Amino acid sequence: MRISIAAIGRMKTGPERELVARYLERAQGAGKPLALTGFDVFELSESRAGSAAARKTEEAKAIRAALPDGLVVALDERGKSLASEAFANQLARWRDDGRAAIGFVIGGADGIDPDLVRAADLTLSFSPMVWPHQLVRIMLAEQLYRATTILSGHPYHRGD
Numbered sequence: 001m002r003i004s005i006a007a008i009g010r011m012k013t014g015p016e017r018e019l020v021a022r023y024l025e026r027a028q029g030a031g032k033p034l035a036l037t038g039f040d041v042f043e044l045s046e047s048r049a050g051s052a053a054a055r056k057t058e059e060a061k062a063i064r065a066a067l068p069d070g071l072v073v074a075l076d077e078r079g080k081s082l083a084s085e086a087f088a089n090q091l092a093r094w095r096d097d098g099r100a101a102i103g104f105v106i107g108g109a110d111g112i113d114p115d116l117v118r119a120a121d122l123t124l125s126f127s128p129m130v131w132p133h134q135l136v137r138i139m140l141a142e143q144l145y146r147a148t149t150i151l152s153g154h155p156y157h158r159g160d
């Protein structure tokens with residue numbers, strides 16, 4: 001099962017970008033024997049349309065075009081909160097159901113188009129607080145890596 005992240009907004013070269021790359025590289029290594037592959041990032045430009053609604057519509061179009069056909073997980077503070085083990089188990093269930101791909105969507109400054117959020121297979125929250133998209137990308141990359149270590153029994157995750 002191929003895992004991708006579609007993110008609106010650029011992440012400058014520097015420590016944040018390096019951290020995402022490092023976690024995703026580790027996830028790739030640990031994910032391979034688990035049939036979890038890909039871990040690509042599609043970085044999409046913020047729309048310059050005149051209204052927030054128009055920007056989100058345009059960004060949603062770019063997100064749909066970038067992601068491979070498959071499940072969509074929208075990152076949104078109003079979404080469902082999952083423990084790391086539950087997140088890892090959800091990924092494993094989708095893989096075992098024969099799903100080919102999952103696309104994780106991180107919005108830009110305006111958030112994600114509501115139609116895309118409604119249509120998503122899961123809306124995932126990292127707390128009710130709003131985080132900058134760069135931090136959300138880092139946290140998601142880390143949780144994807146952590147999920148691969150939970151599923152493979154690697155000591156990185158020391159749960160109860």
Ligand SMILES: C[S@@+](CC[C@H](N)C(=O)[O-])C[C@H]1O[C@@H](n2cnc3c(N)ncnc32)[C@H](O)[C@@H]1O
Binds near residue numbers: 075105107136
């Ligand atoms: C700066 S936030 C946008 C906030 C926007 N004003 C809104 O109402 O959604 C940028 C993106 O980061 C992600 N994000 C921010 N906080 C989050 C959280 N607590 N949980 C999950 N994703 C979050 C969402 O994908 C959001 O679209």
